[in-house]
Amino acid sequence: MFAFLTGAGLSAAAGLNAYIPLLIVGLISRFTDQLSLPVGFGWMSQWWVLAIVTVLLAVEFVVDKIPVVDHVNDVIQTVVRPVSGGAVAAASSAAGQWDDAVSSAVTTSVDPVPGAILGGLLALAVHAAKALLRPVINVGTAGLGGSTASVAEDTSSVGLSLLAIFLPILVGVALLVMLVVFVWLWRVLRRRRRARGARKAEATASVG
Numbered sequence: 001m002f003a004f005l006t007g008a009g010l011s012a013a014a015g016l017n018a019y020i021p022l023l024i025v026g027l028i029s030r031f032t033d034q035l036s037l038p039v040g041f042g043w044m045s046q047w048w049v050l051a052i053v054t055v056l057l058a059v060e061f062v063v064d065k066i067p068v069v070d071h072v073n074d075v076i077q078t079v080v081r082p083v084s085g086g087a088v089a090a091a092s093s094a095a096g097q098w099d100d101a102v103s104s105a106v107t108t109s110v111d112p113v114p115g116a117i118l119g120g121l122l123a124l125a126v127h128a129a130k131a132l133l134r135p136v137i138n139v140g141t142a143g144l145g146g147s148t149a150s151v152a153e154d155t156s157s158v159g160l161s162l163l164a165i166f167l168p169i170l171v172g173v174a175l176l177v178m179l180v181v182f183v184w185l186w187r188v189l190r191r192r193r194r195a196r197g198a199r200k201a202e203a204t205a206s207v208g
Contacts, residue, residue, distance in 0.1 A: 002168045004115075007092035009164025009171035011085035011119035012178065015126025016157040018077060018084035019057035024161045025088055026050050035165060040112075041091040061154065065147035067138050074131040081127040082120040089119020129182045136189045 013021040022044060028035045030045040043049055063073045093115025130153060137145045156178070164171050 003092045005168035005171040006164045007089035007115050007119050008122060009160050009168060009174065010088035010092065011122040012126050012175055013157040013160040013164065014081050014085035014088060014119075015123040016130060016153045016160070017057070017060065018081040018123075019053050019060060020154065020157040021088050021161040021164075022084055023050065023053045023057060024158070024165070025091070026053065028165065037091060038094040041087075041094060044087075044091065061150075064150045064153075067146050070134060070138075070146055070150065071131075074127070074134060077127060078124075078131070082124040085123025086116040086120030089122075090116035092119075126178070133182065133185055133189070136186075136193065140189055140192055 010021045010025065025035065025037070026044045026046075026049060029037045030050070037044055060073065060077075064070050090112035094112035134146060134149060137149050160171075160174055160178075163174055
């Protein structure tokens with residue numbers, strides 16, 4: 001149960017930013033005894049992997065805050081984020097549990113493939129919601145809101161990753177809150193877009 005929640009939380013975090021959960025998992029595994037990666041996933045804590053992920057995260061942090069460029073980045077990340085989400089979910093599934101220091105529940109190891117598939121799909125779903133909202137935010141704020149949204153997404157990815165590792169029991173609540181926020185934002189932005197359209201139509205009619 002805890003392994004499932006951990007994998008779900010990390011996958012959702014990867015849907016927001018592919019590199020943050022990978023980096024957090026790798027760093028915590030390498031420098032603390034709070035998380036033990038299962039056999040076959042030790043590469044996540046290797047120096048060369050951490051270095052590459054850090055560089056990619058730095059690039060993502062910049063390009064995701066530039067209007068138009070962020071859309072191109074989202075297209076590229078349609079592949080990267082599900083792969084990242086699948087990887088961290090598979091690691092969680094293969095472990096069965098992360099560490100007794102994180103969770104007191106003792107579970108048996110399971111096949112990582114289903115976890116990888118579900119994790120990839122969850123990351124893809126979160127990514128799709130993010131990619132759908134971002135252009136609307138950019139248009140609705142003349143490009144000014146995109147960077148703010150990106151910072152919020154990065155912050156949420158960090159928080160969700162840490163929550164998934166240290167307090168997995170709360171992951172379900174966090175995912176529900178994320179869903180509510182996405183739906184609320186979509187409705188607010190859609191209403192604003194309709195209001196702007198109505199004002200433009202009125203202005204055009206008055207000029208005519």
